[in-house]
Amino acid sequence: MTKTAFLRPRSAPAESLESLAGLLREWLPLQRWFAGKDRPVTDLGVLSTTELFPGCLHVLVHAGHGGVPAPGGATPAGDCYQLLLGVRERPSPRLGKALIGTVRDGLLAGLTVYDALQDPRAAQLLLERLRRPGTAGPLHFEGDPAQEVPSGLVPRTLNAEQSNSSLVYGDEYILKVFRRIQPGVNPDLEVPGALARQGCHRVPAPVAWLRTTHPFKATLGVLQPYLRNAADGWTLALDALAAGDDFTAQAHALGRATADVHLALSSAFPVGAPGENGRTAAAMTERLTAAAHAVPALQPYVPGLRSAFAALATCDAGPPAQRIHGDLHLGQVLRAGREWFVIDFEGEPSRPLSERRSAHSPVRDIAGMLRSFDYAARQRRPWRPEWARRCREAYCAGYAARAGWDPRKKHGLLRAYETDRAVYEVLYEARHRPDWLPVPMAAIERLAVRGD
Numbered sequence: 001m002t003k004t005a006f007l008r009p010r011s012a013p014a015e016s017l018e019s020l021a022g023l024l025r026e027w028l029p030l031q032r033w034f035a036g037k038d039r040p041v042t043d044l045g046v047l048s049t050t051e052l053f054p055g056c057l058h059v060l061v062h063a064g065h066g067g068v069p070a071p072g073g074a075t076p077a078g079d080c081y082q083l084l085l086g087v088r089e090r091p092s093p094r095l096g097k098a099l100i101g102t103v104r105d106g107l108l109a110g111l112t113v114y115d116a117l118q119d120p121r122a123a124q125l126l127l128e129r130l131r132r133p134g135t136a137g138p139l140h141f142e143g144d145p146a147q148e149v150p151s152g153l154v155p156r157t158l159n160a161e162q163s164n165s166s167l168v169y170g171d172e173y174i175l176k177v178f179r180r181i182q183p184g185v186n187p188d189l190e191v192p193g194a195l196a197r198q199g200c201h202r203v204p205a206p207v208a209w210l211r212t213t214h215p216f217k218a219t220l221g222v223l224q225p226y227l228r229n230a231a232d233g234w235t236l237a238l239d240a241l242a243a244g245d246d247f248t249a250q251a252h253a254l255g256r257a258t259a260d261v262h263l264a265l266s267s268a269f270p271v272g273a274p275g276e277n278g279r280t281a282a283a284m285t286e287r288l289t290a291a292a293h294a295v296p297a298l299q300p301y302v303p304g305l306r307s308a309f310a311a312l313a314t315c316d317a318g319p320p321a322q323r324i325h326g327d328l329h330l331g332q333v334l335r336a337g338r339e340w341f342v343i344d345f346e347g348e349p350s351r352p353l354s355e356r357r358s359a360h361s362p363v364r365d366i367a368g369m370l371r372s373f374d375y376a377a378r379q380r381r382p383w384r385p386e387w388a389r390r391c392r393e394a395y396c397a398g399y400a401a402r403a404g405w406d407p408r409k410k411h412g413l414l415r416a417y418e419t420d421r422a423v424y425e426v427l428y429e430a431r432h433r434p435d436w437l438p439v440p441m442a443a444i445e446r447l448a449v450r451g452d
Contacts, residue, residue, distance in 0.1 A: 019106025033179040039065040050137035086116035123155035143208030182353040186219035191345040200264035233330035237376040248394035255398025257340035272321030304448030315412025321359035328365040329372035367417035
């Protein structure tokens with residue numbers, strides 16, 4: 001019997017991977033999708049392990065950061081991550097960065113373990129599982145029966161920085177594998193599916209998906225059409241800046257596309273009632289207080305920023321709350337031909353799934369895109385504030401032409417949501433990209449003193 005004989009059952013006991021804990025405790029914090037980089041991993045536990053095919057295990061692990069178990073025996077404080085682990089008897093130089101290490105003891109002693117998503121053979125076998133509905137232990141492979149995915153598509157890994165892992169198959173489909181798993185339906189499956197049923201062409205519809213029922217019900221991955229020859233909005237904006245080109249026509253069209261998606265979302269999901277500005281202002285103020293405590297550079301601007309939130313509590317209620325994108329910026333939109341498409345409806349992965357699936361003001365998405373234009377303009381020196389201003393105006397005009405209301409006329413709402421977004425950016429940059437901190441701080445200075 002070989003050492004890999006344990007892979008033959010459909011499901012392997014969690015204990016068979018306990019010997020991996022040491023390797024994973026070192027490897028996980030090095031991954032770009034690992035959320036707890038600023039916190040040491042104090043404990044690591046296997047929640048579920050299932051054989052996908054010989055030599056490849058699907059594993060859900062819990063990474064703890066010194067938390068205590070929640071009331072009622074729920075999962076301890078920390079995060080759940082999805083891993084696809086390849087196991088082989090001999091290491092290969094082709095594994096490169098995918099290599100996790102060689103296990104020293106336990107049932108896996110002497111075996112080499114690696115990230116199977118980096119293995120073309122494993123990626124192809126994963127697509128084969130998605131092509132045919134079925135189950136493997138608690139894993140469920142499902143799809144749109146009207147969509148037939150061809151076999152033999154060559155996979156490649158997308159290397160763009162993101163909070164998940166994506167595989168492109170033959171430039172026909174893209175599979176997003178969620179890394180940080182939370183209980184419930186992921187918006188990146190729920191929202192595009194609902195929009196497809198509304199006939200909205202701005203969002204690629206799900207073709208197949210993977211979910212689990214253990215240790216809780218959750219979405220694990222989504223396969224969608226891949227927009228070949230498409231370019232993301234961030235790249236297009238930077239190219240325009242580098243060439244000295246105007247970007248207002250593209251921004252206007254993007255505003256119309258955003259409104260199309262918002263209108264479809266308001267039809268696909270229940271719409272809330274306006275009048276929650278007081279509660280929203282309180283939450284924004286609370287986030288500001290926490291951010292200023294973590295980033296001292298914010299503290300001189302706190303009084304002015306609070307005035308933006310205080311004005312929100314008494315200004316026009318604005319459009320009703322509804323499902324939105326939740327993390328809209330130039331990197332979340334693609335232009336293919338003359339059309340804009342919106343992608344990545346997962347929202348901010350750091351926020352609870354329940355919050356990401358709840359209703360919010362569509363102004364939140366608009367503010368995110370306006371801040372993104374400012375970020376793009378700041379990438380070149382000398383800074384071109386007029387470029388960002390023209391893009392902002394064109395985007396809002398395009399949105400108004402389709403939505404029937406003008407974000408620029410909701411001044412108090414727009415200022416508050418843009419301020420809240422800038423505060424979030426300050427906290428993020430201070431933690432992850434200190435060199436970028438001047439970008440949101442410039443917006444903070446502007447938003448703190450503007451009282452008109």
